[in-house]
Amino acid sequence: MSNLSNLAPQTLLDWNAFERELGRISENRYTAAELAMIQRAFEYAEMIHREQKRFSGDPYLTHPIAVALASAAFRLDASAIAAALLHDTVEDGGTLRDIKKKFGDEIAFLVDGVTKVDKIHYQGVERAAESMRRMLFAVAQDVRVIIIKLADRLHNMQTLWAHPTPEKRLRIARETLDIYASIADRLGMGELKGELEDLAFAHVFPEEYRWMAQEIRKRIPTRKDHLNKVKPIIEKALADEGMPVRAISARAKHLYSTWKKLLRNDMNWDHVLDLVALRVVVPSVEECYAALGVIHALWPPMPGRIKDYIALPKPNGYQSLHTTVFCLDGNATEFQIRTEVMHHENEYGIAAHWLWNEAGKPAEGTHMVGKKFAWVRQLQTWQKEFSQTLESNDYLESLKIDFFKDRIFVLTPKGDVVDLPENATPVDFAYHVHSEIGNRAAGAKVNSKMVPLDHALSSGDMVEIITQKNRRPSSEWLAFVKTALARSQIRHTLRDAAPPETRPTETEFEIAVDDRVGILKDISGAFARFRINIETASVERRHSAYPVILVRFNHKNPGQLEKIKTQIKKIRGVRSIAERVKSAKS
């Protein structure tokens, strides 16, 4: 990843310069035939974007160039590099048909994937983030599409300062933090995750970012001085034990992850012991443990800080031994010990396994894709065939993401994601957006074409509901909707529309009572407790032995009527009640 930071795409606008840089970054991995194809993609992108500029004022071509080079650094294959060069051409005047004709199905498929993913916008609702992440995978259909998209986002973040709209800058940075950095993390691409987070941090929390940058600048030099003193001591101790050390390097923690750690620890810097850690790379797993022993013999370890991520890798596949020791002058110092293979995998994650041999076929270790990553494994439970695909050893097939057999992810016209079961219809979609949109649905468009309301949606569809003001749901919809939410909303609305019990009914009670002072007050009090308005009340002395009180009132339902009757019967002096329904008010 370090070779990403010194990229200057402005200087690579001609093919020869680009090819040289691509060769350097990819360690000349691509064959002559592949390079010829990449060159055609380069020239096509150059033609399409010729007149365009970035917000930064740079020629637009600098963007696809940066994305292609980052994709090469992530070990993507030649088709993906071509797709990275072409990734914005469909938006800017090229057509997918044209790309298919010129570059074939596979590259067109990848370009189409990136174009679709670009249409998805995250609205910053944190509980929606997980479904957004899944959605990206479902729409992308191929891990390479996701990685091209991560490369795209990396360059867009590096140039985000040039974006003229503050709200958009913030939205893009938020999305990077909540969605893309998290995806990089889950794919085990640790360096990329840290870089995306720090780039977004500056936009999302500018004050905190400035403060952190200042604090780190203050603290790092003393830490580096300390490590420079420690390094020769550890090198000598390992050499004395006959331990071949491949590399020892100091590694500074990223700003955002340090800030998060501070937040978890009451802003107490004493808890950030790994601000700068020493990385020791040795040839084998046995030597990792041996090196740990050597370090512990030199300096006492801090209890509770020895972590064996070799025996128990992190869910994203990260492997290393960590220990913090009381070093020179009692300075707490973190060591991270790993093999070269682990080191490589910790940097590149899922992409580390895409090493091509001379024949252009995936090298050994490819079978690890999907097995190492807990998150990917979790996704696999949605689709068991995936593991069978892996065993069939068809490399390209294993990159296809089809975990979501029973879920689909569709988009609102604004790009919001709606997560639905398979075969869900526009009516399901409408109710998931808003109950009123469901109730008033009169028609639907999928990808701008009219479809019937019982049309089966698929992942990536952009769905638009046409509503009419006085529209009501139809009971026929119950026969085809697939979601419980839509079904219950339809039933509910149909029931509400039916006139009966809910309308107030006027009733008259004839209550025969003992002639007692205060009995009228007690009776009206009983009505008041039920919040029933008495329309009229009068006392009549008929030929019976007792006076009769006539009360007219409106009540809402028979249950309420029974309750009030019971209450009134309990009043001292009430002899009997007769009721008469006068009318149902409309």
Ligand code: MN
């Ligand atoms: Mn782009």
